[in-house]
Amino acid sequence: MIRTVVVDDEALVRSGFRLILNAADDIEVVATATGGQALAAVRKHEPEVVLLDIRMPDVDGLAVLRELCALPAPKRPVVAMLTTFDTDEYVLRALDAGAAGFLLKDTEPAQLAQAVRMLASGGVVMSPKATRSLLSGHPGTAGTDQAAARVERLSEREQGVLVLVAEGLSNAEIGDRLHLSSGTVKDHVSAILAKLRVDGRVQAALLAQRAGLLAQR
Structure with missing residues (x-):
């Protein structure tokens, strides 16, 4: 079971997400919480995945994200941000701060459950179309020329893997798509992160977006 915590200031959203996700055979919402309750809930229930509202009146979602990312590695969940608008400027700040994507x-409902599975398996959840809209609305953050130069350091195979990382696929799914073993994909991803000089898959995906690597997709 994928243990999940939903953090949102609206009770209706919390109950709706719980109902949808608990209908899946492999997902259990072990707790729901407001922003102020989030850290205590995560410490108590030790979920693998947290879905976190990016804008809450009691405690800012970015502040909660920083607290969760500061937890020791064995107890640090994968966090995806929940937002109403795909052009919310807070999303880029959350991705840079360590979120594994946004929804x-x-x-x-079916896509929500699949997103939780993706997060639990090490993938990223980040709509390429939505992220392009987000970046185009903030041209000062795009750095397209610099991003393109960094992506050019990658081999053709690595660029292909990067595109699939940016589409949110896990290593196993990338392996299936490219007919490679998960171990080989893992090696490619490690090389990509090192060449791009980024800390994780989300940052690599953002670079791919900024470099226009997904422009034709």
């Missing part, structure tokens, strides 16, 4: 609150 729109009106995501279809």
